[in-house]
Amino acid sequence: MSKREHRKKAWSSGRDWVKKIVRPVAKAALPKGRELQPEEWRLERAPDGALSLGQVELRALFEKWGSPLHVVDGERLDENAARFMARPPAAAGSCEAYYSYKTNPVPGVLRRLHERGMGAEVVSAYELWLALRLGVPPGRIVYNGPAKSPESVIEAVRREIGLLNVNSRAELALLAATARQLGKRPRIGIRVTLPGGWSGQFGEKVQTGAAMEAFREALAMPDLDVVALHCHLGGEIASLDRLDFLLSGVLAFADELRARLGLDLEILDLGGSLACPTVGPRQRRASRVAEALGLQLPPRPPEDVLGIDAYVARIRERVEGQFTAKGRATPRVFLEPGRAATGNTQFLLCRVVRLREPEPSGLAWAVLDAGINVADAARSESHQVFAIAPRPGSSRRPYRLVGPTCTPGDVLYGACMLPELEEGDGLAIMDAGAYFVPYSTSFSYPQPGVILIERGRVEPIRRIERFEDIVRRDILPEDPGP
């Protein structure tokens, strides 16, 4: 053995000893959280451990439709949609919900949400086209975004969409000119930002006075009908405190608009950002240390996260409270939910392709057929993973879950506690209904299909991508034949 090899061996066995000593101490020091159970997602566990949804066994799905595969829980989708639009018991009215298309632009999902009464929130020419193509009435579309093309603005104005939210003052002139040319008077809102929320390329700042100036300018343009104040906070609203921060900022600015410009708003558009209760942000440093030791941080308790009902109730209470107290008509309230509407209504089934021997510290590697190509969000958020048919009595151990793309960065979970796995086993990555599908790529592998389950019925809503789909836009040589 060369000197170098000898040194390397000594270093790695020393590191393993450190791990052996540190691991139990770190494990004892980890915050204790309760484990999330399949019932949280309406999954049932049979006596042999196999999981099913509405009497459909996941193992069977996986055999029939292939892997990886997105599975949508149709009933939960309906439930979430209804909750966003419900009138809270103590309120006089309800909110109007416009689903954020970018979150999960699968037409089968979008159509279902529209059938249940949600409108469309779009941010590009493509999404606007898709909403119209799916038959959403133009009046039920909200058009947002920092990069609206002139053609898409013409289309939006021509079709008289319900609300066009101006992202910056610079957009006002384009909009007014388009309106004049088409002889229309579009209904517009202006996106504002609050300190502590997203700003950068988004909206006009309240605290610098830029937002007030944008409203002043818009109100002086006779071709525009200024009806709304728009504020999408960004990040995550997981607590009443964070929601109150948004509401206080928006309500105070609405008051100022009335006092200084005499504007009575017809609409308060509060954007999205409500958290998905079973998804947590990854605490980067803590999880890196834990994962290096083969430990998994406990999930954030879902009961600590603001739910849809409490969110809607607080919004109605504060908006109605403020306007009623001042003897003014309560504006309509628009919501643009994304992750909270669909995050927990979908999961991604995938398969263990290869298992690799445990390292001396005991961490085994499982290579899956789903990685950063289809589940990139799992790298920055904590998502529960279940074995869909664990072997009865098998003990749990940490696995490093990596994807199939040929890159060392394709690590979904540094350490994930799972029952003993075998090659071919199925896993379900939960809460895949927000930002999984739109961030998916055909990086070396075709993209998964999507099926929807409702009361035991399975309906395919997107077929698996084929090789031919991937090269559809390419100029290929003549087919050489078999």
Ligand SMILES: Cc1ncc(COP(=O)(O)O)c(C=O)c1O
């Ligand atoms: C303007 C706007 N509305 C709504 C959403 C949906 O956000 P979320 O998924 O956090 O609810 C987004 C997402 O970035 C957005 O930019």
